[in-house]
Amino acid sequence: MTETEPRICVHGLGYVGLPMAAVLANSGYEVYGFDVDPAHRSDLTEGSFDLEEPDLDRFVRRALEDGLTIVSQPQEAEFHIICVPTPYDKDLDRTDLSYVEAAGKTVAEQLREGDTVILSSTVPPGTTAGRLREVLEESGLSASEDITLGYSPETVLPGNTLTELRENDRIIGTVAGGPTDRIVALYDSFVSGDVRTADATTAEFVKLIQNAYRDTNIAFANEIAKLAHEFEIDSREAIAMANEHPRVEILRPGPGVGGHCIPIDPLFLNHGNDIPMLIETARRVNDGMPEFVIKLLSAALSDLEGSRVALLGVAYKGGVSDVRETPSLVIAEELLERGVDELRLTDPYVESDDIDYELSSLEESLNDVDAAVLVTDHPEYGALSPKTFVDRMRGNVIIDTRAMLDEDRWETAGINMYQV
Ligand SMILES: NC(=O)C1=CN([C@@H]2O[C@H](COP(=O)(O)OP(=O)(O)OC[C@H]3O[C@@H](n4cnc5c(N)ncnc54)[C@H](O)[C@@H]3O)[C@@H](O)[C@H]2O)C=CC1
Numbered sequence: 001m002t003e004t005e006p007r008i009c010v011h012g013l014g015y016v017g018l019p020m021a022a023v024l025a026n027s028g029y030e031v032y033g034f035d036v037d038p039a040h041r042s043d044l045t046e047g048s049f050d051l052e053e054p055d056l057d058r059f060v061r062r063a064l065e066d067g068l069t070i071v072s073q074p075q076e077a078e079f080h081i082i083c084v085p086t087p088y089d090k091d092l093d094r095t096d097l098s099y100v101e102a103a104g105k106t107v108a109e110q111l112r113e114g115d116t117v118i119l120s121s122t123v124p125p126g127t128t129a130g131r132l133r134e135v136l137e138e139s140g141l142s143a144s145e146d147i148t149l150g151y152s153p154e155t156v157l158p159g160n161t162l163t164e165l166r167e168n169d170r171i172i173g174t175v176a177g178g179p180t181d182r183i184v185a186l187y188d189s190f191v192s193g194d195v196r197t198a199d200a201t202t203a204e205f206v207k208l209i210q211n212a213y214r215d216t217n218i219a220f221a222n223e224i225a226k227l228a229h230e231f232e233i234d235s236r237e238a239i240a241m242a243n244e245h246p247r248v249e250i251l252r253p254g255p256g257v258g259g260h261c262i263p264i265d266p267l268f269l270n271h272g273n274d275i276p277m278l279i280e281t282a283r284r285v286n287d288g289m290p291e292f293v294i295k296l297l298s299a300a301l302s303d304l305e306g307s308r309v310a311l312l313g314v315a316y317k318g319g320v321s322d323v324r325e326t327p328s329l330v331i332a333e334e335l336l337e338r339g340v341d342e343l344r345l346t347d348p349y350v351e352s353d354d355i356d357y358e359l360s361s362l363e364e365s366l367n368d369v370d371a372a373v374l375v376t377d378h379p380e381y382g383a384l385s386p387k388t389f390v391d392r393m394r395g396n397v398i399i400d401t402r403a404m405l406d407e408d409r410w411e412t413a414g415i416n417m418y419q420v
């Protein structure tokens with residue numbers, strides 16, 4: 001890189017912003033990382049963090065040694081990239097854009113003619129051209145004449161962040177017909193996938209329909225699992241056979257859809273208070289899966305009331321520690337409400353501090369329970385042995401919501417297995 005390379009200020013150093021800041025720094029740019037959380041800034045500066053993806057952890061540490069400076073105030077820069085949270089406010093039935101507005105205000109204080117601002121948070125269509133533009137223009141600079149304002153969604157898959165950050169295709173959208181070339185050049189410098197251009201609202205929309213598509217497809221798989229149960233058919237076997245068709249690719253049924261994106265982002269497509277019917281139904285199907293798991297469990301135990309149950313896995317999916325919107329905690333709450341006497345939770349990735357329940361080791365969680373429910377597809381659970389369960393449990397029921405355990409082997413060992 002030469003002395004004339006642009007400086008970049010990344011606003012928000014979470015799951016999305018930190019890897020983004022690191023990839024830019026490791027590509028040779030001078031990067032300032034700003035986060036409003038002082039404790040998080042100190043942890044980053046002191047290196048006291050542990051990202052659960054080891055390659056990403058090393059990559060971020062390398063950036064912090066050279067190229068990425070954590071700052072307590074936003075800095076002047078030729079590029080500002082905003083990666084702040086956009087939660088959905090279920091009471092008000094709308095996306096909470098207050099973080100985007102706050103970040104926009106601090107960016108506006110640094111803005112100079114010729115600068116470029118890119119929003120990367122997931123937002124309802126029209127946010128960049130609407131609310132964000134208004135906030136930025138409070139600086140006195142016009143988004144159509146003085147600065148370039150764009151939107152580029154992040155599509156990394158938690159668990160595979162670094163690879164997807166560098167390899168996924170990108171969409172760059174600008175407002176007011178602004179030029180895309182500077183933003184495209186920036187992304188092209190570290191992305192091996194294609195970089196496509198559109199207007200900002202289309203780019204925002206595309207991000208949302210990607211996640212709504214996945215939610216809808218998972219809901220289809222879940223409906224098939226419930227239907228297969230009614231017909232007393234093995235859902236996984238049926239899905240595997242159906243997927244032999246060259247144009248069929250049914251996803252995996254499970255205990256429901258968690259994480260802070262797939263169950264939330266489809267709601268951002270809410271237009272005039274209506275979510276499209278199919279997308280809304282998919283949400284309901286996926287939100288109904290914990291109930292289906294409980295139905296399987298109560299049918300297998302003669303009585304839920306007074307029973308002891310272990311839940312294997314709290315995280316929303318395998319290999320991560322994120323518990324946001326996790327089906328596991330919905331199942332836990334519901335079981336307690338229905339009179340389960342003792343509920344044990346175990347997870348190799350999650351810390352007790354992150355949830356309202358005590359966590360036990362896997363072995364402890366199994367002692368004298370009537371049933372175990374495998375909720376999260378942590379890779380470790382694929383290697384479990386029936387003996388560990390038979391030796392400790394007082395009952396013999398296992399609900400394997402992810403079909404990770406070999407049914408024949410476990411049944412032979414004396415376990416009563418039920419799969420979603
Ligand atoms: N986590 C993921 O895998 C993906 C997330 N997204 C989207 O990216 C956005 C960010 O998500 P995450 O990184 O997961 O959130 P996060 O919660 O992990 O991180 C956000 C960070 O922004 C900081 N922050 C809040 N307000 C700020 C402000 N005004 N200025 C500077 N920093 C501020 C917070 O302290 C926090 O550290 C959201 O819109 C999310 O939907 C998109 C794709 C993937």
Ligand SMILES: CC(=O)N[C@@H]1[C@@H](OP(=O)(O)OP(=O)(O)OC[C@H]2O[C@@H](n3ccc(=O)[nH]c3=O)[C@H](O)[C@@H]2O)O[C@H](C(=O)O)[C@@H](O)[C@@H]1O
Pocket residue numbers: 122154155156157158210211214218251252253254255256257258259260261262316317318
């Ligand atoms: C379209 C798409 O694949 N979006 C990704 C998604 O990441 P996320 O980790 O939430 O997705 P995921 O791996 O599908 O998991 C979501 C939930 O769905 C469940 N799940 C997933 C696949 C499946 O066949 N069956 C199933 O039940 C998972 O267990 C989990 O609870 O959302 C991310 C985001 O937007 O934050 C996005 O960047 C990622 O690329």
